[in-house]
Amino acid sequence: QITLKESGPTLVKPTQTLTLTCTFSGFSLSTSGVGVGWIRQPPGKALEWLALIYWDDDKRYSPSLKSRLTITKDTSKNQVVLTMTNMDPVDTATYYCARGWLRLPFDYWGQGTLVTVSS
Amino acid sequence: DIQMTQSPSSLSASVGDRVTITCRASQSISSYLNWYQQKPGKAPKLLIYAASSLQSGVPSRFSGSGSGTDFTLTISSLQPEDFATYYCQQSYSTFTFGPGTKVDIK
Numbered sequence: 001q002i003t004l005k006e007s008g009p010t011l012v013k014p015t016q017t018l019t020l021t022c023t024f025s026g027f028s029l030s031t032s033g034v035g036v037g038w039i040r041q042p043p044g045k046a047l048e049w050l051a052l053i054y055w056d057d058d059k060r061y062s063p064s065l066k067s068r069l070t071i072t073k074d075t076s077k078n079q080v081v082l083t084m085t086n087m088d089p090v091d092t093a094t095y096y097c098a099r100g101w102l103r104l105p106f107d108y109w110g111q112g113t114l115v116t117v118s119s
Numbered sequence: 120d121i122q123m124t125q126s127p128s129s130l131s132a133s134v135g136d137r138v139t140i141t142c143r144a145s146q147s148i149s150s151y152l153n154w155y156q157q158k159p160g161k162a163p164k165l166l167i168y169a170a171s172s173l174q175s176g177v178p179s180r181f182s183g184s185g186s187g188t189d190f191t192l193t194i195s196s197l198q199p200e201d202f203a204t205y206y207c208q209q210s211y212s213t214f215t216f217g218p219g220t221k222v223d224i225k
Binding site: 037039046048049063096098107109111 | 120151153155157162163164165168169174206208211213214216217218219
């Protein structure tokens with residue numbers, strides 16, 4: 001059974017750095033072709049892809065947010081960490097992690113975690 | 120960057136209706152197009168991948184077609200559990216989601 005779960009703060013202040021952790025089970029990030037990505041969704045708005053890290057440590061970022069994002073993995077712990085710097089109220093959203101494959105869709109998703117940016 | 124558009128942005132339909140949603144890419148993405156269904160408060164669920172392949176466990180009333188820049192998601196006979204928002208997503212060059220199409224009850 002494949003599961004993913006996001007964890008991290010529910011409230012961050014403007015200008016702070018957000019750190020989110022995706023802990024997964026049922027697959028290994030050492031399997032060729034597999035990746036774990038992050039997607040967010042502001043309240044009432046559309047999905048936005050943020051970043052993805054592949055089994056070989058190849059990292060891809062949304063061009064519009066690249067300067068603020070860092071994605072890393074700990075294969076032994078089955079975890080992927082996303083950091084986003086200089087948080088702003090417009091970054092308030094539900095953040096999802098999901099399993100992805102090279103040029104294929106996100107087939108398993110976490111439940112999401114709502115992050116609110118407010119002073 | 121590849122941009123995705125969807126039409127319509129919303130539609131009202133009745134149970135049993137045939138529903139068609141269109142997705143367009145700003146450049147050719149071959150068949151690297153996926154469709155998701157999302158219900159309120161829930162994570163998206165993968166329905167269709169590679170433009171026309173049905174994800175395991177998804178009812179056969181869902182189908183996808185298209186290639187290049189123009190794609191279609193069709194629900195052959197709308198069921199009560201199908202009222203949701205549908206997103207297309209390209210996976211040809213990193214990833215981009217469309218703006219979504221909300222399907223609600225007429």
